[in-house]
Amino acid sequence: MRLLRLFPDDTKIPFMRWRKWSFLVSGIASVLCFVVLYTHGMNTGIDFQGGTLMEIQTKSGPADLEGIRSQLNGLGLGEVQVQSFGTDDDVLIRIARQEGGDEAQAAVVTKVQAALGDSVDYRRTEMVGPRVSGELAQNGILGIISALCLIMVYVWFRFEWQYSLGAVIATLHDVVLTIGFFAVTQVEFNLSSIAAILTIVGYSLNDTVVVYDRIREMRRKYKRLNLVVLLDLAINQTLTRTTNTALTTLIALAALVIFGGEVIRSFTASMLFGVLIGTYSSIFIAAPVLIFLDPQLAGDKSTKKAEDDAEEAAEPA
Amino acid sequence: MLYFSRWKVTTILLTIFVALVVLIPNYLTSDQIKTYWPSWLPGRQVVLGLDLQGGVYLLYQVDVNDYKQKRLKALEGDIRQAMREDPRIGYTGLGIQGDVVQLKIRDADKVEEAAKRLGNLLNPLSTGALGGTAVTEFQLDQGSDGLMRLGFSETGLDKRLGTVVQQSIEVIRRRVDQMGAVEPSIQRQGSDRILVEAPGEKDPARLKNIIGRTAQMTFHLVDLNVSADEAAKGNLPPGEILLKQKEGGMPMVVDETPLMTGEDLTDAQTSFQSQTNEPVVSFRLSTSGARKFAQVTSDNVGRLFAIVLDDEIISAPRINEPITQGSGQISGNFTVETANDLAVLLRAGALPAKLSVAEERTVGPGLGADSIAAGERAALIGTVAVVIFMLASYGLFGVFANLALVVNLVLIMAIITILQATLTLPGIAGIVLTMGMAVDSNVLIYERIREEQRLGRSPVSAIDAGFRRAFGTILDANITTLIAAIVLFQMGSGPVKGFAVTHVIGIVTTMFTAITFTRLVVATWVRYRRPSVVPL
Numbered sequence: 001m002r003l004l005r006l007f008p009d010d011t012k013i014p015f016m017r018w019r020k021w022s023f024l025v026s027g028i029a030s031v032l033c034f035v036v037l038y039t040h041g042m043n044t045g046i047d048f049q050g051g052t053l054m055e056i057q058t059k060s061g062p063a064d065l066e067g068i069r070s071q072l073n074g075l076g077l078g079e080v081q082v083q084s085f086g087t088d089d090d091v092l093i094r095i096a097r098q099e100g101g102d103e104a105q106a107a108v109v110t111k112v113q114a115a116l117g118d119s120v121d122y123r124r125t126e127m128v129g130p131r132v133s134g135e136l137a138q139n140g141i142l143g144i145i146s147a148l149c150l151i152m153v154y155v156w157f158r159f160e161w162q163y164s165l166g167a168v169i170a171t172l173h174d175v176v177l178t179i180g181f182f183a184v185t186q187v188e189f190n191l192s193s194i195a196a197i198l199t200i201v202g203y204s205l206n207d208t209v210v211v212y213d214r215i216r217e218m219r220r221k222y223k224r225l226n227l228v229v230l231l232d233l234a235i236n237q238t239l240t241r242t243t244n245t246a247l248t249t250l251i252a253l254a255a256l257v258i259f260g261g262e263v264i265r266s267f268t269a270s271m272l273f274g275v276l277i278g279t280y281s282s283i284f285i286a287a288p289v290l291i292f293l294d295p296q297l298a299g300d301k302s303t304k305k306a307e308d309d310a311e312e313a314a315e316p317a
Numbered sequence: 318m319l320y321f322s323r324w325k326v327t328t329i330l331l332t333i334f335v336a337l338v339v340l341i342p343n344y345l346t347s348d349q350i351k352t353y354w355p356s357w358l359p360g361r362q363v364v365l366g367l368d369l370q371g372g373v374y375l376l377y378q379v380d381v382n383d384y385k386q387k388r389l390k391a392l393e394g395d396i397r398q399a400m401r402e403d404p405r406i407g408y409t410g411l412g413i414q415g416d417v418v419q420l421k422i423r424d425a426d427k428v429e430e431a432a433k434r435l436g437n438l439l440n441p442l443s444t445g446a447l448g449g450t451a452v453t454e455f456q457l458d459q460g461s462d463g464l465m466r467l468g469f470s471e472t473g474l475d476k477r478l479g480t481v482v483q484q485s486i487e488v489i490r491r492r493v494d495q496m497g498a499v500e501p502s503i504q505r506q507g508s509d510r511i512l513v514e515a516p517g518e519k520d521p522a523r524l525k526n527i528i529g530r531t532a533q534m535t536f537h538l539v540d541l542n543v544s545a546d547e548a549a550k551g552n553l554p555p556g557e558i559l560l561k562q563k564e565g566g567m568p569m570v571v572d573e574t575p576l577m578t579g580e581d582l583t584d585a586q587t588s589f590q591s592q593t594n595e596p597v598v599s600f601r602l603s604t605s606g607a608r609k610f611a612q613v614t615s616d617n618v619g620r621l622f623a624i625v626l627d628d629e630i631i632s633a634p635r636i637n638e639p640i641t642q643g644s645g646q647i648s649g650n651f652t653v654e655t656a657n658d659l660a661v662l663l664r665a666g667a668l669p670a671k672l673s674v675a676e677e678r679t680v681g682p683g684l685g686a687d688s689i690a691a692g693e694r695a696a697l698i699g700t701v702a703v704v705i706f707m708l709a710s711y712g713l714f715g716v717f718a719n720l721a722l723v724v725n726l727v728l729i730m731a732i733i734t735i736l737q738a739t740l741t742l743p744g745i746a747g748i749v750l751t752m753g754m755a756v757d758s759n760v761l762i763y764e765r766i767r768e769e770q771r772l773g774r775s776p777v778s779a780i781d782a783g784f785r786r787a788f789g790t791i792l793d794a795n796i797t798t799l800i801a802a803i804v805l806f807q808m809g810s811g812p813v814k815g816f817a818v819t820h821v822i823g824i825v826t827t828m829f830t831a832i833t834f835t836r837l838v839v840a841t842w843v844r845y846r847r848p849s850v851v852p853l
Contacts, residue, residue, distance in 0.1 A: 003709070155797065199820065202798035206754070
């Protein structure tokens with residue numbers, strides 16, 4: 001039986017030669033993310049903003065969105081969003097945070113239920129008061145930062161500081177682009193999105209560490225080999241592993257996005273995006289960043305020449 | 318790396334066997350477990366989260382301000398009482414100003430005596446014995462001109478709040494127990510919050526209504542000489558207040574000081590009035606309460622007394638004759654259910670402070686069932702797709718990897734069952750994601766074996782080197798992932814925590830299967846087939 005192989009053995013793809021482009025593309029993309037974030041903001045859900053979310057299902061026939069909207073607008077609850085959710089029968093209602101503290105907030109659910117009555121099935125109700133939402137946002141940011149710090153320390157102990165810094169730069173890149181994903185698509189950003197980002201952080205690092213591990217091993221073996229050549233070699237040698245693992249993970253995530261239901265779709269979709277970005281960044285960001293961070297090459301006047309040699313060496317034979 | 322001692326093989330196989338045994342109860346009904354499953358075997362089933370089985374998550378916040386106001390009001394009354402004692406001390410301007418009660422003593426030479434009396438009202442919460450400093454609830458500040466201010470001491474307030482939260486939890490537990498709800502968990506969270514989780518609860522509105530009520534019951538005499546309209550204009554006689562009546566009844570003017578409170582009740586039950594067959598709540602009073610009630614009712618025959626729950630009049634019956642037997646009935650257009658709920662509230666007692674809902678998440682049973690179905694479908698399809706990919710990429714070794722994948726799944730579910738960790742929808746996503754990422758260790762090992770073989774090593778030596786070299790990478794890669802997952806576990810709550818749990822467990826089992834099970838299978842294969850080439 002012939003086994004499926006996405007790449008032939010002994011690929012000699014000159015990844016490092018493209019580093020200027022990959023840095024440029026990633027840099028522009030990151031800046032764009034910040035721009036969109038600034039101009040459009042994120043569609044932050046009630047977890048971080050406070051407010052009420054209700055998922056209802058009509059008991060007979062498709063939901064009359066317009067009717068529900070006008071009914072709810074009559075309650076004087078401020079901003080009310082009514083949208084269909086997955087199927088024609090399912091409706092998602094979002095009601096903005098209420099003035100007047102926890103008590104006014106808690107009354108919303110009762111009011112909506114009184115207005116819509118028994119004609120619908122209340123599938124899900126979420127209410128987050130103003131105080132809790134602030135804490136949740138704070139915890140989320142704290143979680144991402146502390147995860148990054150801890151991982152930086154671990155990589156620093158297991159490797160050297162250059163690797164640790166490189167891994168964090170690559171991971172930050174992934175975090176920024178994922179946040180950009182939320183800003184551009186306006187997919188709701190909630191607690192599970194923080195979970196998605198942390199998972200992406202974990203995955204991207206996993207991927208980066210595998211590449212770094214190979215780089216470290218080769219540096220021990222070939223002490224005199226030029227760094228650029230070495231990086232290309234290491235990436236090419238781990239390429240099949242990188243893509244195969246990315247593929248199996250993407251397959252699993254795609255199954256979740258398609259079949260896992262509407263409730264966790266924003267969670268799974270953002271992870272799908274993040275795994276793609278994480279795979280890209282371990283090859284095109286994490287590895288080439290080492291060229292700038294490695295002390296052996298920094299300040300070395302032969303850098304330019306060595307690089308030219310490297311490009312020659314990387315040319316397919 | 319390819320040699321396994323007999324006891325290691327036994328341990329690996331035994332672990333998998335135990336995991337399988339642990340999983341069996343999940344496929345049995347609880348009745349079957351009781352009758353057929355041996356009691357010495359673990360009979361636990363996976364705990365489903367609120368999002369999968371439906372239920373309520375309620376985070377309550379103790380209303381600190383409301384509690385403070387209540388305490389200050391009580392303190393104000395105590396101060397008035399203390400100053401009235403013989404010899405009386407004259408004062409002016411007694412009142413609550415923000416967080417303090419203040420008053421001004423008229424005579425300068427009585428300031429010292431006043432300070433002494435106020436000192437007795439500071440309410441010591443712990444004595445200064447055993448070297449600790451004494452903590453009192455209030456502290457007294459003396460200003461010039463006989464100005465006295467009593468406010469909360471910081472440590473005192475914290476201590477009181479702790480007690481308030483504890484008492485509230487007890488009251489909630491009593492209420493919920495008597496209501497017969499599905500066993501909810503009630504926990505303190507942070508300094509002033511209470512978390513109630515009720516999986517499987519079908520009537521969240523009723524649960525909320527029962528838990529959130531302060532349920533302070535009081536009996537007041539009604540003053541019919543002042544009309545509600547007059548009172549609304551502000552013409553209230555001193556010591557009287559205007560209270561609204563439930564369901565839009567006429568507001569009434571009543572004495573501010575209650576005749577009795579809910580604390581005088583010893584029991585409350587639903588019953589039916591003999592003539593009208595209307596549901597009512599009948600109550601029984603404590604001995605001292607009965608004596609008080611007999612006294613008040615004989616003094617006020619012909620007057621109305623209002624039965625008030627949380628500042629709302631439920632009913633205001635006329636006192637037709639002295640009530641001396643120490644029991645009575647409350648009627649108020651109840652249905653059987655509302656009468657039941659009121660009886661529960663009265664039996665369980667009042668909350669020491671107002672609670673407000675700070676966060677609420679409710680999932681109906683329909684959505685939960687749909688989520689389980691969606692999760693199972695996604696897990697099945699995802700796993701099958703990964704299995705096919707591995708078969709296509711690695712052939713026979715793909716079969717080994719897939720065996721490891723199944724073992725991994727069994728181990729994850731067994732650990733979740735044993736630890737009684739809660740399985741949520743994101744948790745299922747975590748398992749599916751692990752299925753995708755778990756094959757990574759196999760991919761790492763196989764790619765390494767391929768490389769080693771291409772360098773000219775013999776199959777046995779290539780396999781050996783492949784496992785050995787890949788191991789360090791697997792460890793580093795998984796530990797970094799593990800760090801992120803553990804942080805997520807620490808900060809997460811509810812469904813997100815469920816994701817972190819399965820993710821963490823999945824990473825650990827993945828490492829375990831890669832370095833034990835996969836290796837064992839490959840080693841066994843090498844031993845029996847003596848391959849001349851590794852088919853990778």
